[in-house]
Amino acid sequence: MLKLIGSVLLMGGASAMGFSAAAHLRTRVRCLRSFAAAVEYMERELSFRLTPTPALLRDLTDTAFAPANRFFAHCSGKLSELGEKPLNILWRQALEKSGLPLEQDEMRTLFELGEIIGRYDGDGQCEALSLARDRLEGFVKCALEEQYRLEKVYRALGLSSGAFLLLVLL
Amino acid sequence: MAYEKKAEDWFQEASALLPVWLRCAVRTLPERQRKEAEEFRLRAGQPASIVLPNGESRIPGCKERPITSEDIGITLEIASQGSAHTVLERIKHGYLTVGGGHRLGLCGSGVIKDSVFMNMRQLSSLAIRIAKEVPGAAAGVLEQLLDEGMLQSTLIISPPGRGKTTLLREIIRCVSDGEGAVALRVGVADERGEVAAMESGLPRMAVGARTDVMDCCPKREGLLMLLRGMNPQVLAMDEITAPEDVDALETAAGCGVILLATAHGGNLRELGLRPVYRRLISENIFRRAVIISMDGKKRRYDVVPMEDGVC
Numbered sequence: 001m002l003k004l005i006g007s008v009l010l011m012g013g014a015s016a017m018g019f020s021a022a023a024h025l026r027t028r029v030r031c032l033r034s035f036a037a038a039v040e041y042m043e044r045e046l047s048f049r050l051t052p053t054p055a056l057l058r059d060l061t062d063t064a065f066a067p068a069n070r071f072f073a074h075c076s077g078k079l080s081e082l083g084e085k086p087l088n089i090l091w092r093q094a095l096e097k098s099g100l101p102l103e104q105d106e107m108r109t110l111f112e113l114g115e116i117i118g119r120y121d122g123d124g125q126c127e128a129l130s131l132a133r134d135r136l137e138g139f140v141k142c143a144l145e146e147q148y149r150l151e152k153v154y155r156a157l158g159l160s161s162g163a164f165l166l167l168v169l170l
Numbered sequence: 171m172a173y174e175k176k177a178e179d180w181f182q183e184a185s186a187l188l189p190v191w192l193r194c195a196v197r198t199l200p201e202r203q204r205k206e207a208e209e210f211r212l213r214a215g216q217p218a219s220i221v222l223p224n225g226e227s228r229i230p231g232c233k234e235r236p237i238t239s240e241d242i243g244i245t246l247e248i249a250s251q252g253s254a255h256t257v258l259e260r261i262k263h264g265y266l267t268v269g270g271g272h273r274l275g276l277c278g279s280g281v282i283k284d285s286v287f288m289n290m291r292q293l294s295s296l297a298i299r300i301a302k303e304v305p306g307a308a309a310g311v312l313e314q315l316l317d318e319g320m321l322q323s324t325l326i327i328s329p330p331g332r333g334k335t336t337l338l339r340e341i342i343r344c345v346s347d348g349e350g351a352v353a354l355r356v357g358v359a360d361e362r363g364e365v366a367a368m369e370s371g372l373p374r375m376a377v378g379a380r381t382d383v384m385d386c387c388p389k390r391e392g393l394l395m396l397l398r399g400m401n402p403q404v405l406a407m408d409e410i411t412a413p414e415d416v417d418a419l420e421t422a423a424g425c426g427v428i429l430l431a432t433a434h435g436g437n438l439r440e441l442g443l444r445p446v447y448r449r450l451i452s453e454n455i456f457r458r459a460v461i462i463s464m465d466g467k468k469r470r471y472d473v474v475p476m477e478d479g480v481c
Contacts, residue, residue: 052253079252083244084190087252118252121289125255 007169011162018158025147025154027067027101032143034068035110036136043129046122053087053118054079071098088114109135177205177302184210184272184300189244192218195231208331210298212237212245221331223467242293249274262287270374271301271367299331301367303375307333308340312350314473315341315458321351321404323429323455325476327441328462333469334432335408337460339365339375341430342406346378353380354428357402359392359418360385365408390418397422406430416450423455437461438474451476 038060045051045059057076061069075094082090091114095107102110109132116128181204185196188210196210199220209221217233219226249268250257260266266274277295281288315324324341326334342365343349346356358381360366366383367374373383382400384392389407396402405422407415410433419429435441438459442448450456454476461472 046255050255052251052256054251054253082252083186083188083193083248086244086247118247118250119254121258122255 003169007166010169011166014162014165015158018154018156018161021154021158022151024101025143025151028103029140029143029147030065031067031101032106032136032140034065036133036140038064038068038072039113039129039133039136042117043126043133046129047126050122067098067100071095071100074098087118091117103139106136106139109139180270180272180300180302181205181207183270184298187245187249187268187272187274187298188212188218189241189248191235192229192232192241195229196220198231199229207300209300212242212296212298214239214242214294239293242296245296245298246274246276246293258289261290264290265362267363267367269367269369271364273299273301273362273364275299301364301375302336304333304336304340305376306340307337308344308350311337311460311471311473312341312344315460316351317457319352321345321354321428322457323423324431324458324460325450325456326430326432326460326462327435327438328432329436330434332462332464334462335364337462337471338406338408338430338432339377342381342404343376343378345404346380354403355401356381356404356406357393357396357400358383358385359387359389359396359405359407361387361389361392362408365406388414390414393418393422397425397427402427404428404430408432409434410446410450413446413449416446419450419455420453423453429455431456436463438476 041060041063042056045056051059054076057072057079060072061076063069064072071094074097075091078090078094079087085093092111095110095114100107100110113128113132116125119125120128178201182197185193188196192212195218197204199207203220203222206222207220208223211219211221211226215236217235218229218237220229246266249266254261257266261276264276266276268274275297276290276293278290278293281291315322326337328334342356342358345351345354347353356378358365358377360368360383363385365375366377366381366385368383368385373381377383382396382402384396387395389410393405393407396405405427406429407419408431410416410419410431419431423429433441433447435444435447438451438461442451456476459474459476461474463470463472
């Protein structure tokens with residue numbers, strides 16, 4: 001009986017690993033899309049209304065899709081520390097704390113935005129935001145390709161490795 | 171008592187613009203100095219100082235720590251709430267007014283593009299002028315500005331930092347509320363946002379119940395919009411600096427509106443040396459001038475007539 005329970009647990013664990021890897025691919029795409037949309041919103045707000053950074057962060061906390069909205073909420077909350085730390089550091093810390101499911105290059109693009117936001121004139125920031133949006137959309141494309149290519153593979157791999165373990169152990 | 175509490179609030183508000191280490195230091199100043207403080211001065215390479223009625227002195231506890239360019243940059247970042255894009259236009263003019271009406275004056279190396287001053291880099295000095303209301307500042311002055319009970323067009327003159335804006339604000343409040351004068355509708359063209367310190371559509375400073383404020387818009391446009399849209403009986407503007415301001419005042423004067431304005435200068439004679447003001451004086455736009463000077467630690471207000479181009 002114990003052997004059976006152990007084997008089922010092993011199969012369940014292996015399958016869960018496969019499904020979790022597949023889910024990571026999906027959340028990465030969703031995350032990149034949410035940031036691409038948020039960056040587009042920032043670009044529009046800055047070019048037409050020159051919205052102050054605190055108002056922009058508050059708006060995005062309310063309107064951006066998850067998980068970007070969580071980051072903007074973190075960042076908005078950290079603005080009270082302005083004076084102890086500069087805005088780019090607060091932005092970086094908020095990104096690090098948000099636990100985003102992104103790759104190194106993708107995170108770097110978001111970190112770089114923190115060096116621009118609130119530091120230059122509206123046009124300068126819009127140019128940087130436009131560039132960041134292009135990059136994020138590129139990342140979305142790659143992440144989608146990866147998702148189509150690997151999602152089923154990860155799931156199948158998880159299930160089959162679980163089944164293989166089950167066969168070996170039984 | 172209420173005023174004393176407010177003076178402390180203004181100090182706290184203005185000191186919140188400083189980097190944290192300096193903010194903590196200034197908040198330990200004796201209560202009297204906190205209430206009397208007029209400015210914070212930050213100069214790169216020098217310890218920070220505070221301007222009190224009897225002069226400028228170092229802030230205790232900061233003498234060993236000179237201000238750096240980063241400290242000045244952080245102060246500007248706090249003041250702009252991390253939004254350089256919203257204040258760049260004002261930085262081009264060398265100052266920035268923040269919520270509450272406190273003014274930051276800036277010095278640094280200019281960035282020139284196509285022979286036009288674009289911005290400042292490498293900031294070297296910063297002055298934070300603490301905004302204050304001084305209820306009663308117009309007492310003894312206002313009655314001298316009346317002729318048969320009616321307010322006369324008045325120009326307030328003094329060197330920087332002597333309280334022109336404070337006196338103007340108090341005259342506006344008294345006239346608007348009918349305190350010591352016939353109550354009149356007042357329109358204020360508050361380009362720098364220092365007279366009324368508007369926030370979410372409400373004035374932070376007391377400017378009276380019959381006052382309409384057009385803020386953060388060039389004085390000339392502000393005056394003309396008020397004139398066209400708000401049917402004012404009195405029009406007020408802070409700091410006449412450009413020929414366009416004089417043009418707008420001339421237009422308003424021709425419409426039968428009483429004018430209140432301020433200008434930098436030691437006295438009428440000095441003012442008359444500058445072409446912009448010479449025109450203003452010779453055209454008899456104002457009927458009274460209030461000259462603010464210092465008598466020891468106290469301000470002195472001299473009201474003189476300005477008729478027939480006298481200067």
